[in-house]
Amino acid sequence: MNLIPRRRNYELDPIEELEQLQQLMNRWFDSGWDNMGLLDRAVAPAMDLVETPDAYYLYVDLPGIDKKDISLTVENNVLTLEGEKKGKDEKKRFFRKETWEGSFRRTISLPNAADPEKVKAELKNGVLTVTIGKKEELKPRQIAVQVK
Template sequence: MNVSIWDPFREMEALLNTYTMPARRKSTAEDNESVETGDWAPVVDILETDNEFVLKVELPGVEKDDVQVGIDNRILTIKGEKKGDDKDKKVHRNECRYGTFIRTFTLPQDVDVDKVEAACKNGVLSLTLTKMEQAKPKQIEVKVN
């Protein structure tokens, strides 16, 4: 006879996970365009210098081939999938997010969409968005007579 200890918190966690993880779906925006959502959303830092914007997207455990980055009509889209490997295993705790993700950002007018660079290192995707030459701040010397 096996004796197991009942853990009500485990059941509550499973119930909450069921209702807080949205399924991949397309929802409708106000302008009747379809908006794609994912199972989770990676966190993003956006930094700015005089010459560029840098987006740092945390994607631990996501393979390079499972990520797509694109720009369409000044909308930057990052989407992909984090695949789990727990198919034939008994899961005791599942805190990591798996499944599809998508993030979109509207680019400022001063970004040169032809000069976007992407690099991935240690699970962080870095996107460098170069500003156009005329958009860079310019110092004007004031002469005193």
């Protein structure tokens, strides 16, 4: 595939050619997971942060990771998750490997309502669930409206 098509009696417009190149690259990067190549891989576990009225919940996918290989700290309203996913068997030859291994580090700035003193974590079935309580004074509260 040529990035710049060859045309007869055509004057080269660099701006137009760069725009076409950008469109091609956007399609390539936006094509999603279906066209994943052999060299593409995730470098850290996926995570979701969910808010409820009483707390924040952080869900982290950590399949195959032992809890002794995970470190979780909170400092200056920043939560840091570090760990290592060790390789399974070095003697096997992979024809395609889409799982990841190695050390990782993820940091998340906690919202102002988060209480760093109310953090607990549980690893179950390959999912780390971190519960972060909210400060009492910042929790939303219902105010009754009186009619006179």
